[in-house]
Amino acid sequence: MAFRLKPALIIIILIGCIIISYSSFMKGPVMRYHVETKTEENESSQLQDVDNSSVIVNETKEELSAKPAEKPVKPSLLSLIQSIPLKAVENQTDKTSQGILTESLYEAGYDIPNVDLCPEFGEGLKVLVGVMSAPSHEDARRAIRYTWGHYALQKNIVLGFIVGNSKIASLNAITAEESTLYGDIIRGNFIDSYDNLTLKTISFLSWIDNYCSKAHFILKTDDDMFINFPKLLSFIDKHWKTEKTIHGRLAKKWKPIRNKRSKYCVSTKQFSQAVFPDFTTGPAYLLTGDIVRDMYTKALKSTYLKLEDVFTTGIVAQALNIKRVHVNEFINKRIPFNICNIKKSISIHMIKYHEQFDLWKKLSDGRSKCK
Known part of the structure; x- marks a missing residue:
């Protein structure tokens, strides 16, 4: 009599084989x-x-x-x-x-130059404002245009947004469309990223040298900053005759971070000294127009550092004997939004795009008094 397995037993054997095979795999x-x-x-x-x-x-x-x-x-x-x-x-x-020259990383030129943003190379221009922005920060740029950025409607003030290219095509399309609508986008030939912030500033310096070289002052700032424009213009008027100077929030005796796990690590091949030169912190600083070309040229011949403010206003400025002057009114951090803080400051950092409108309203409201 032939031996026949019951269907239930066959299923159990098959499952066991599958489990053994999967475990081996x-x-x-x-x-x-x-x-x-x-x-x-x-x-x-x-x-x-x-x-x-x-x-x-x-x-x-x-x-x-x-x-x-x-x-x-x-x-x-x-x-x-x-x-x-x-x-x-x-x-x-x-x-x-490993310590490489900046010129080996920098690609000159712009795919969106907007050269007409600065007529007659900035002749008679009091201040050129370069707002460092990321391609995805459309809301931040819009908020600035509708608040403190509207001062650029004056003939002696120009404002442009400095961006790089994104790896996401739709974001490049957004900045291209904004350029068509507003004419205030300057897009350089670099990928927009944290590691390339220094390249972004160098691209801005190059644009100034080529298209806006007669601007008297240049404010470099970020798109999460609130700028008290009346205060800024008053400061410029008082320092009109200043030469070869960078004004801002001065950082002194800062030491390089050597920990390779840190986002801000600086190797000894990039910068060998134990202490950085004094520098003005990156969210906002004001340059006199007479130093732009020298800074651009010297930056390209310097060892690249992704810490934009340390590199530009510290290492490069020090090599050129450019003065860095501390100004209390540059508040490059977040502070309470009371009317006294707003009116006394030239810049306030870490501002969300929707907060620009609140700050602008408080600054513009003539009924609000600082006691």
Whole structure:
């Protein structure tokens, strides 16, 4: 009599075979997971400094850290981890940390120059304002145009937004459309990122030298700043005859961070000294127009540093013997929005785009008095 297996028993045997096969398959990946985890820990400093990939990397690491090591990781997630080009990230970070000249990184020119923004090379121009902005910060630019930026309607004031190119085509389309509507976008030939902030300022200096060289003063600021324009213009009038000077919030005796895990790490090949030269902090500073060309030229021949303010108003300015003067009214931090603070300040930092309207209303309201 032939021996026949019951259907239920056949199903149990098949399931057992599948489990054994799957376990064998997973042993290799789980072991590789342990190796990859150690590799990620060793190279975490490089990963933290990459804007475009850090979101994916950090989210993946958080998911893994929440799971016990003995539990199998889904192959799809593991494949994502193994596909992260750690060495490529490391090489990108190391490129500037090895100490290279800025001119090897900088590409001159603009795909949106808006040369007509500054008529007659700035003849008779009291102040040119360059607002450093990111392509995605459309709301911030709009808020500035509708508040303190409207001072640019005066003939002796010009305001432009300095941006780079985005890796996202739709964001480039936004800045191109804004340029058509307002004519105030200056887009340089660089990728807009934190590591390229210094290139953004150099691009602005080059634009001034080529198209607005007769501007008497230049305010470099960010799109999260509130500028008290009446106060700024009053300050300029009092210092009209000043030459070869940068006015702003002076930072003294700052030391380089050597920790490779830090976003602000500076290697000894980039800057070997123990203390930075005095510099004016980046959110807002005011330059006299007579130093622009020299600063641009010297910047290109200097070792690149992504710390824009340290590089531009510290290292480059020091090499050119340019004076840096502390001005209390440059408040490059967030402060309470009371009327006294607003009226006494030239600049206030960390302003959300919708807060620009509140600050502007308080400043413009003649009934509000500072006691």
